[in-house]
Amino acid sequence: MTALLIENVSKSYGPLETVCDVSLHLAAGERLALLGHNGAGKTTLMRMVLGLTPLTSGKIEVLGVAPGSRAARRAIGFLPESVAFHGALTGREQLHHFARLKSVKASVADDFLERVGLTHAMNRKIRTYSKGMRQRIGLAQALLGQPKLAVLDEPTSGLDPISRHEFYDIVDDLAKAGTAVLLSSHALTDLETRTDRIAIMSKGRLLANDSLMSLRKSAGLPIKVQVTATEATADQVAQRLGGQRINGCTITLNVQQEGKVALLGEIASLGNLVKDIDVTPASLEDLYRHYSTADQEGT
Amino acid sequence: MMSVFAIVRLELLIARRNMWVATSLILMGLFSSVLTLAGGAPTGTLGVDPLLVAVTSITTLSVYLVPLIGLLLSFDSIAGEAERGTLALSLTYPVSRGEILLGKFLAHLMVLGFAVAVGLALTAGLTIWKYGAADLSYLPLLKLFATSLALGAAFLGIGYCVSALVRQASTASGIVIIIWLVCVVLYDLGLLGALVADSGGYFTKTVFPWLLIANPADAFRLINMPAETVSTLASGLGAAGPTIGLASPLVSLLLWPVMALFLAWLAFRRVEP
Numbered sequence A: 001m002t003a004l005l006i007e008n009v010s011k012s013y014g015p016l017e018t019v020c021d022v023s024l025h026l027a028a029g030e031r032l033a034l035l036g037h038n039g040a041g042k043t044t045l046m047r048m049v050l051g052l053t054p055l056t057s058g059k060i061e062v063l064g065v066a067p068g069s070r071a072a073r074r075a076i077g078f079l080p081e082s083v084a085f086h087g088a089l090t091g092r093e094q095l096h097h098f099a100r101l102k103s104v105k106a107s108v109a110d111d112f113l114e115r116v117g118l119t120h121a122m123n124r125k126i127r128t129y130s131k132g133m134r135q136r137i138g139l140a141q142a143l144l145g146q147p148k149l150a151v152l153d154e155p156t157s158g159l160d161p162i163s164r165h166e167f168y169d170i171v172d173d174l175a176k177a178g179t180a181v182l183l184s185s186h187a188l189t190d191l192e193t194r195t196d197r198i199a200i201m202s203k204g205r206l207l208a209n210d211s212l213m214s215l216r217k218s219a220g221l222p223i224k225v226q227v228t229a230t231e232a233t234a235d236q237v238a239q240r241l242g243g244q245r246i247n248g249c250t251i252t253l254n255v256q257q258e259g260k261v262a263l264l265g266e267i268a269s270l271g272n273l274v275k276d277i278d279v280t281p282a283s284l285e286d287l288y289r290h291y292s293t294a295d296q297e298g299t
Numbered sequence B: 001m002m003s004v005f006a007i008v009r010l011e012l013l014i015a016r017r018n019m020w021v022a023t024s025l026i027l028m029g030l031f032s033s034v035l036t037l038a039g040g041a042p043t044g045t046l047g048v049d050p051l052l053v054a055v056t057s058i059t060t061l062s063v064y065l066v067p068l069i070g071l072l073l074s075f076d077s078i079a080g081e082a083e084r085g086t087l088a089l090s091l092t093y094p095v096s097r098g099e100i101l102l103g104k105f106l107a108h109l110m111v112l113g114f115a116v117a118v119g120l121a122l123t124a125g126l127t128i129w130k131y132g133a134a135d136l137s138y139l140p141l142l143k144l145f146a147t148s149l150a151l152g153a154a155f156l157g158i159g160y161c162v163s164a165l166v167r168q169a170s171t172a173s174g175i176v177i178i179i180w181l182v183c184v185v186l187y188d189l190g191l192l193g194a195l196v197a198d199s200g201g202y203f204t205k206t207v208f209p210w211l212l213i214a215n216p217a218d219a220f221r222l223i224n225m226p227a228e229t230v231s232t233l234a235s236g237l238g239a240a241g242p243t244i245g246l247a248s249p250l251v252s253l254l255l256w257p258v259m260a261l262f263l264a265w266l267a268f269r270r271v272e273p
């Protein structure tokens, strides 16, 4: 089932075109990460999905209905990029309020407070919360009521490494329960294993939209192989493999996917001239750089 | 409907910890007590209902305080929430803008009603303590309470209007203070000036009464100051009281909240969070 359908959507603020002919679709249980430089149009796209701002052209459907309609809003959970809850309220009061708006029981809201690790601070004023704790309140409210579509704008900003990990565990659980997750992030390393699909935006355009594997394939970025030899054998190994020696005993080689197995066989045949091998496929960061600079060269 | 209650509840929680609310409660209580204790003494012996005298002086006070409280409660409601980002978030919940506005209005009206009720209860209590409970007429007190609510509601609506029309809460607060000054101070001064210049001509007889009624603060004053005390207690402005009657100020006072809230809703609908 399609949870979110975005078709040829554009948005202009006066002469400034901030989203330009973007098409995307998101199935139930799918996790899509939206990447892009500051001002690429990620937040604008999300605001259109939520019905907070009208489209200039194109069409968006949330679970088959118009964005911003009551039915759509009932099925959505949203974590804004920056939100300042009223400092005079306690975290618990604030979350219970949102629970009431979504007709969710207060006890369920308390469970979510536990889930995001705020139980110990729930009766304290939000004014006294740290940045990450505020972010968790936002996260907890986005999870209320089993949303069919979760729109999370930079959900991990302000979270410490362990919390980021826990956050993606929550996202996994959501996806398993059938929630489609659309999230944006600048923290690329977290995303690699925790999303199904990556969409890269630049200057309002969608440059890429595929799984990490397919992105790697179509980018054709080489795989980096690092061979560690000893001081004595390094030169010999470098000569035999044709790589570049980067320090006393390490040689790096770049190889395309097709040549990987052959190269590894060759290295293995060197026997005990080699002490260690490291194989690193192109990281998401490499891919991101590849796609965004390819765009700049094109224009 | 449940969402309206949820919003009322949240706004009441916020109001409980709001500095403005605490301040207005204290002001209301303090002034009511002082006016009741100080104002009653000389007339009490003349056979005039001491409660009526107190009500008259508290009306003068309420004309200033009630609009101020209404505006202070409302100016942040939309612009402030839009600035903080909570408005955008609220609007992704299944709740309409009308419900949000209604919820806030009901909560703020309760707060205002509470402040006025505290002041009037103090007045009634102190009067009874001073003069005994016999022969007191409570009707003016109830009338003052009801019209204070209407006056407060009008200025709440005006505050929401301003809050929906500007982008920043700080701008809204400035505009709201100007509106307060104009409505409760400058407007009357202007009318007074015009009256003096006109000296009983066409303006005084035909335009002036309507202008007086059109301002909710003046309509409020006209309703609560009985004709016989108006001429003695109020300045030249009250002189028009007898010719105006009660009906038209009452209509004005009831129309204002409805109109202001409707306009606020129209303005709020156009806000992009």
Ligand SMILES: Nc1ncnc2c1ncn2[C@@H]1O[C@H](COP(=O)(O)OP(=O)(O)OP(=O)(O)O)[C@@H](O)[C@H]1O
Residues within 6 Å of the ligand: A013, A016, A018, A036, A037, A038, A039, A040, A041, A042, A043, A044, A045, A081
């Ligand atoms: N209300 C607005 N009026 C005018 N321009 C706007 C408005 N909102 C956004 N923009 C412009 O739209 C562009 C995209 O902004 P957007 O917030 O979508 O970027 P983003 O991808 O979310 O960036 P970031 O990573 O910094 O959050 C920016 O150039 C911004 O200036």
Ligand SMILES: [Mg+2]
Residues within 6 Å of the ligand: A042, A043, A044, A081, A153
């Ligand atoms: Mg953004």
